[in-house]
Structure formats: structure tokens, C-alpha cells
Amino acid sequence: MGEIAEVLIIGAGASGAVAAKHLAEAGVKVVCLEQGRHVASTEFYGDKPEWELMSQRLWHPNPNVRGLATDYPIDTSESDVNPLMFAGVGGSTLIYAAHWQRFKPSDFRVKSLDGVADDWPFTYQDLEPFYDHMDVEMGVSGLAGDPAYPPMTPPPLPPLPIGKIGRLAAKGMNDLGWHWWPAPQAIPSRAYRGRSQCARRGTCMQGCPEQAKASTDLTHWPDAIANGAQLITGARVREITVNAQGLASGAIWIDRDGVEHHQQAEKVIVCANGVGTPRLLLLSGGDRFANGLGNSSGLVGRNLMMHPYAATVGYFDEPLDSWLGPAGQAIHSMQFYETDKSRGFVRGAKWNAMPTGGPLGMRSAYGGAPLEEAWGENLHRATQKRFGHSFEWGIIAEDLPDPENRVVLDDSLTDTDGIPGPKIIYRNSENTEKLIAFHLERQREAMEAAGAKSISTTTLMRDCGWHLMGTCRMGKDPETSVLDQWGTSHDVPNLHVLDGSTFVTSSGFNPTATICAIALRSVMHMLETRADQRVAS
Amino acid sequence: MSTLSATQRASLDAIADVLIPAALGMPCFTGAGDVAAMVDHVMALRPELTEGLKQALDRVGEGEDAAAAAERLNQEDPGGLATIGLVASSAYYMMPEVRRIMGYRGQEQRPATAEEENDWMRDDLLQPVIDRGPIYRDTDGV
Numbered sequence: 001m002g003e004i005a006e007v008l009i010i011g012a013g014a015s016g017a018v019a020a021k022h023l024a025e026a027g028v029k030v031v032c033l034e035q036g037r038h039v040a041s042t043e044f045y046g047d048k049p050e051w052e053l054m055s056q057r058l059w060h061p062n063p064n065v066r067g068l069a070t071d072y073p074i075d076t077s078e079s080d081v082n083p084l085m086f087a088g089v090g091g092s093t094l095i096y097a098a099h100w101q102r103f104k105p106s107d108f109r110v111k112s113l114d115g116v117a118d119d120w121p122f123t124y125q126d127l128e129p130f131y132d133h134m135d136v137e138m139g140v141s142g143l144a145g146d147p148a149y150p151p152m153t154p155p156p157l158p159p160l161p162i163g164k165i166g167r168l169a170a171k172g173m174n175d176l177g178w179h180w181w182p183a184p185q186a187i188p189s190r191a192y193r194g195r196s197q198c199a200r201r202g203t204c205m206q207g208c209p210e211q212a213k214a215s216t217d218l219t220h221w222p223d224a225i226a227n228g229a230q231l232i233t234g235a236r237v238r239e240i241t242v243n244a245q246g247l248a249s250g251a252i253w254i255d256r257d258g259v260e261h262h263q264q265a266e267k268v269i270v271c272a273n274g275v276g277t278p279r280l281l282l283l284s285g286g287d288r289f290a291n292g293l294g295n296s297s298g299l300v301g302r303n304l305m306m307h308p309y310a311a312t313v314g315y316f317d318e319p320l321d322s323w324l325g326p327a328g329q330a331i332h333s334m335q336f337y338e339t340d341k342s343r344g345f346v347r348g349a350k351w352n353a354m355p356t357g358g359p360l361g362m363r364s365a366y367g368g369a370p371l372e373e374a375w376g377e378n379l380h381r382a383t384q385k386r387f388g389h390s391f392e393w394g395i396i397a398e399d400l401p402d403p404e405n406r407v408v409l410d411d412s413l414t415d416t417d418g419i420p421g422p423k424i425i426y427r428n429s430e431n432t433e434k435l436i437a438f439h440l441e442r443q444r445e446a447m448e449a450a451g452a453k454s455i456s457t458t459t460l461m462r463d464c465g466w467h468l469m470g471t472c473r474m475g476k477d478p479e480t481s482v483l484d485q486w487g488t489s490h491d492v493p494n495l496h497v498l499d500g501s502t503f504v505t506s507s508g509f510n511p512t513a514t515i516c517a518i519a520l521r522s523v524m525h526m527l528e529t530r531a532d533q534r535v536a537s
Numbered sequence: 538m539s540t541l542s543a544t545q546r547a548s549l550d551a552i553a554d555v556l557i558p559a560a561l562g563m564p565c566f567t568g569a570g571d572v573a574a575m576v577d578h579v580m581a582l583r584p585e586l587t588e589g590l591k592q593a594l595d596r597v598g599e600g601e602d603a604a605a606a607a608e609r610l611n612q613e614d615p616g617g618l619a620t621i622g623l624v625a626s627s628a629y630y631m632m633p634e635v636r637r638i639m640g641y642r643g644q645e646q647r648p649a650t651a652e653e654e655n656d657w658m659r660d661d662l663l664q665p666v667i668d669r670g671p672i673y674r675d676t677d678g679v
Contacts (some may be wrong), residue, residue: 160649167662355635
């Protein structure tokens with residue numbers, strides 16, 4: 001048995017890295033358990049000819065497709081959407097697109113403004129200083145003054161060029177009188193704190209071989225480790241342990257030789273994402289918490305939100321170099337973000353104008369269709385139409401919390417250590433379907449205004465569950481929430497959750513900026529109130 | 538065994554030339570260079586495809602017309618044909634000659650130049666958005 005950690009963090013992704021860095025810098029003895037491993041930038045295929053081939057398997061964002069031992073299998077047979085994630089140091093930031101989007105003030109007041117879902121237990125203004133701080137730590141590139149937001153502190157780096165696709169998309173939006181803005185990204189437009197300037201390879205979502213994109217293995221873990229944090233990789237946590245006082249006392253974990261260990265801790269922070277965190281809490285608690293640890297509300301695992309993603313692709317005659325990066329977004333739009341009930345639904349979505357990648361596309365998806373549709377001369381025709389001559393307007397559709405959308409423990413599925421895997425039960429709501437239909441119609445207008453010669457749409461991409469939120473929601477009332485506003489369990493005072501599970505609503509934005517800001521706010525509060533906290537002895 | 542037999546390779550070439558013919562200025566599959574070596578490379582990187590590929594190719598009859606075989610496979614074993622198509626197109630689009638014709642140098646390193654900076658400002662592109670003013674919902678007092 002090793003030393004007792006002051007703080008045990010489970011998961012080394014976005015929120016775990018932020019917590020580890022700031023706790024370690026404050027002199028706290030931190031141990032972090034991560035089931036994945038360190039991934040070197042040389043392992044990514046973005047700078048190699050095989051990039052597209054490997055993106056369909058080894059670097060696919062769906063763990064069920066990758067099937068690595070470091071992943072856990074997920075039953076998605078009752079879900080409209082597949083959850084996407086990566087286990088490793090840096091977590092899903094290794095393969096995210098690095099859209100660095102703040103939520104808007106209205107996102108924290110959904111119940112008060114629109115009469116649905118719930119208000120958050122804090123406001124945009126409460127979170128704003130932590131957004132500012134994270135912009136600097138991540139090295140965000142962007143442009144202040146976006147009229148879709150209140151005035152804010154400028155990010156540390158100027159925006160990346162919006163490129164041919166961004167300018168084309170912007171001209172279309174201008175013709176319609178619609179909002180757009182150079183997109184904020186956690187990708188450095190200039191060399192920043194040891195990271196390279198973005199090389200625009202456009203392979204962000206399969207890992208950045210340039211060590212440019214802000215993934216937390218680069219931005220946070222080196223500082224955390226330099227300040228004494230102990231990061232143990234290949235450490236799969238089976239259960240959070242509880243002592244006789246009902247406090248979290250550590251975790252049982254299994255190493256890659258199959259040996260069990262018990263890491264004792266005074267305090268436990270779970271940062272295992274919106275699927276992994278409820279899975280672990282449901283696996284923990286023993287007889288004392290038979291319904292799962294921290295689950296007196298019955299809401300652990302419920303209210304899963306995953307942002308259904310739809311998209312419109314426009315095809316143009318002129319060459320657009322539309323394989324050029326960054327992969328995530330050139331410009332964004334919040335023209336239809338805020339609620340307008342005359343549309344027949346509430347809430348809205350952010351749009352992102354994105355490149356369309358390399359020539360291979362998804363050839364494997366064509367089996368069974370008439371041969372001449374996908375192959376033969378039409379293969380060349382379709383490739384020449386799309387490749388280098390198209391861009392995509394994507395829709396991050398806000399989905400509202402619904403307790404029936406949930407993570408549960410699967411009856412039969414297990415990971416390579418025999419630990420029960422999660423099952424996802426998730427259906428799109430009528431509100432979401434109306435929202436997507438409306439936005440796709442507007443995107444068609446935007447593409448036509450931009451001069452598209454032809455247009456195609458995807459109404460729902462099944463492999464789109466990048467954003468895993470809501471499954472341990474924060475709130476003031478222990479009967480209707482799992483955590484308080486600081487991410488502390490209502491039931492177990494030394495148990496904390498700092499990942500996307502904490503979200504009360506999903507917004508229509510990519511969540512990592514908000515996950516990190518919430519983690520930082522919670523950790524700062526933890527440090528300020530350190531002397532008053534109950535801990536396991 | 539991860540490599541294809543001579544018969545399997547001949548079937549792959551024949552079917553792949555149906556799927557990827559010479560047209561619209563592009564070469565056919567077998568006209569793109571040493572595709573056999575590239576197919577081996579694809580299978581080395583994606584070994585999980587090998588078994589399905591071999592099974593699909595073994596369904597092609599000796600002397601069967603390639604176009605008819607492709608059509609039949611697509612009806613009887615769409616997954617198998619999709620695997621053939623995936624392996625063939627993956628190899629094809631990595632061939633240097635194909636990339637040269639397409640003007641594609643891969644996901645190249647092309648950092649932004651000074652001329653490209655601030656391209657969002659050029660022609661006052663952003664000015665109309667600024668002129669329209671704020672569009673966020675005020676939450677003061679909510």
C-alpha cells in the first residue's frame with residue numbers, strides 16, 4: 001500500500017489535467033489514475049500518407065470501433081448516437097477539434113428564460129474569470145468583440161486565417177445579413193509556450209503531429225508533474241472505496257498485469273467524462289450506497305446530453321483547398337442560437353464552417369447501394385466534386401436534459417479487466433428534431449448565398465457524441481441534482497466530479513472550454529476552503 | 538497469412554478496375570502504378586480487413602466477368618464488396634501518381650503566412666457583422 005494522497009484524481013483528460021496542475025502548484029499531494037497511456041505525437045498519422053486509412057480504425061473517435069484494451073466497450077443498441085472519447089493522458093483533447101467556445105449568458109438561465117430544463121447554480125459572470133484564465137493556459141486564438149457575446153477579455157493569440165472556405169462562407173452570411181465571426185480555437189496561430197504555430201495539416205481530430213493543438217498532455221500535465229503530481233497510467237479504476245464515516249477513502253485500481261491496488265486518499269475527484277464518471281459511481285458505494293455512490297437523488301447517469309450533429313455540405317466550382325486545416329472551424333455563427341419560439345422549438349445551435357478533408361472519404365459506407373452510384377466513373381465524378389471544392393456548415397444542436405436519456409451498467413458487457421461496461425439509452429427529442437430541421441433549411445440558404453453549385457445534407461450523424469454531458473448534474477437541491485455548484489457530491493462531502501457530467505444543460509457549444517473553466521473554478525474554491533473540508537483520515 | 542494468393546490478387550485487380558476505371562482524366566486502379574505493393578501496405582496497417590477481403594475475393598468465380606462479379610457480390614455480399622472497395626480505394630488514393638494528378642500533396646504542413654493573417658478583415662468583410670451590434674440575450678436580473 002502506497003502513501004495516502006491528499007487528492008486522488010481519476011482520469012487524466014481535460015478536467016483531470018486542469019485539477020492536477022493547479023492542485024500540485026498549490027502544494028497538494030496529488031495522485032492521478034489514468035486507464036490509458038501517454039501517446040507520443042509521432043504516433044499520429046496526420047503527417048503521413050496513411051492518415052485517412054488510419055482515421056477509420058486506430059484513430060477513430062468511437063471506442064467500439066477502435067476496440068483497444070485501454071478502451072471500454074459501450075452498448076449503444078438503444079441509442080440514436082454513439083458516444084465518442086479517447087482514454088489516455090490528455091483524454092479526448094488528443095483527438096478533439098479544439099473549438100474553444102464559451103457558453104453564452106443565456107445558457108446558464110434556460111429555465112428562467114425559456115421555461116424548460118433548469119438554471120445553473122451560477123452565472124456566466126461567475127465563470128467568466130475562469131474562461132479568461134483557461135484561454136491563456138490553452139493558448140486560444142481568436143478575435144475579441146464578437147457581438148454574439150458580452151464584451152470579453154481578448155484571447156492571447158490572434159485568430160487563424162479563415163481561409164478560402166471561411167471567406168466564402170462569410171460572404172454568403174453577409175448577403176443574408178447573418179452573424180458570423182472568426183472562430184475561437186485552442187490552436188496557436190503563433191508559437192506559444194513551447195508549442196508550434198499551427199501547420200494547418202487539418203488532422204486535428206486524429207491527433208496533432210505538430211504538437212501545436214492544445215491538448216492537456218502538452219498544456220497541463222508537464223506543469224502538474226513538475227510540481228509533484230504523480231500520474232499513473234494503465235491504471236483502470238474498478239471502484240471508489242468508502243470508509244465507515246461514509247467518506248470516499250480512495251479507489252481500487254487494476255494495473256496492466258492484472259494486479260489490484262488500493263490508492264488511499266483524503267479526497268477523490270472523478271474526471272472520467274460523462275459516460276465513464278457515472279459508470280464508476282454506479283459501480284461504487286457497496287452496501288452503504290446500494291444505488292451507487294453519490295446517488296441518493298437517483299440522477300447519476302441520467303440526463304445524458306450528447307449534441308446531435310447535423311451538417312450541410314456545399315460544392316463549388318472554384319478550388320478551395322478544402323483539405324487545409326485547422327479541421328475544426330474557420331468561422332462560426334450564432335445567428336440562430338437564441339430562442340425564438342415562433343420557430344416551433346426552444347433553444348438553438350452554433351454553426352461551424354469546416355473543411356471537408358482528404359480524397360478517400362468514407363468509401364466503406366457504400367456497400368449494397370447500386371454499384372454505379374458510388375463506383376465506376378461516378379467515383380471520380382464524386383471525388384472531383386467534393387475534394388478541394390467543398391466545405392461543411394455543421395450544427396451543434398442543443399439537446400435538453402431528459403432523465404430517460406441515460407448511462408446504466410450493462411448486464412453482460414465488460415472491459416478487458418472484467419468490469420461491467422456502460423450502456424447508453426438515448427433518443428432525440430421532438431424539440432431537437434425540429435431544431436435540426438430548421439437549421440438545415442437555413443444552412444441550405446447560407447450555402448446557396450455562398451454560391452454552392454450543389455448541396456447535400458446529413459440530418460443526424462450517428463458517430464457524433466463527442467460532447468458527453470449532464471450525467472451528474474449540479475444544482476442547489478440534493479433531490480434534483482447530484483453535485484453542488486462546486487462539483488461536490490451532495491451525499492459524500494469529499495467526493496467531487498469536475499467533467500462534463502456536471503452540466504445542467506448542454507448549450508449549443510462544444511463544451512471543453514466550459515469543462516475546463518468549471519474545473520478551475522471548483523479547484524480554486526477547494527483550495528480556498530481547504531481548512532474547512534471534511535476528508536477521509 | 539496476410540498476403541493474397543495469385544488468384545486472389547488477380548480477382549482484386551479485376552474487380553478494382555471495375556470500381557475504379559480509367560475515366561475523367563484519372564487512371565484505373567491497376568494503371569496507377571505498383572498497386573500490389575500498396576495493397577500489401579494497406580493490409581499491413583489494417584490487418585482486420587484481410588480476412589474479409591480474402592473471403593470476398595474467393596467468391597469470384599474463375600473466369601467470371603469482372604463487372605458481373607462485382608454486381609453479384611454487391612447483391613450477395615455487400616459487406617465483402619465494401620471491403621474490396623475500401624482496400625482498393627485506400628491504396629489508390631495513396632498512390633503518388635494519383636495524388637499528382639489530383640494536385641494533392643497529402644495533409645501538408647502549410648503554416649499561415651503574413652499575407653494570410655487578418656484575411657477576415659480584407660474587403661471590410663467583417664464590418665457588417667460589427668455594424669449590426671450585439672445579438673446575445675441580456676440576462677441581467679434573470
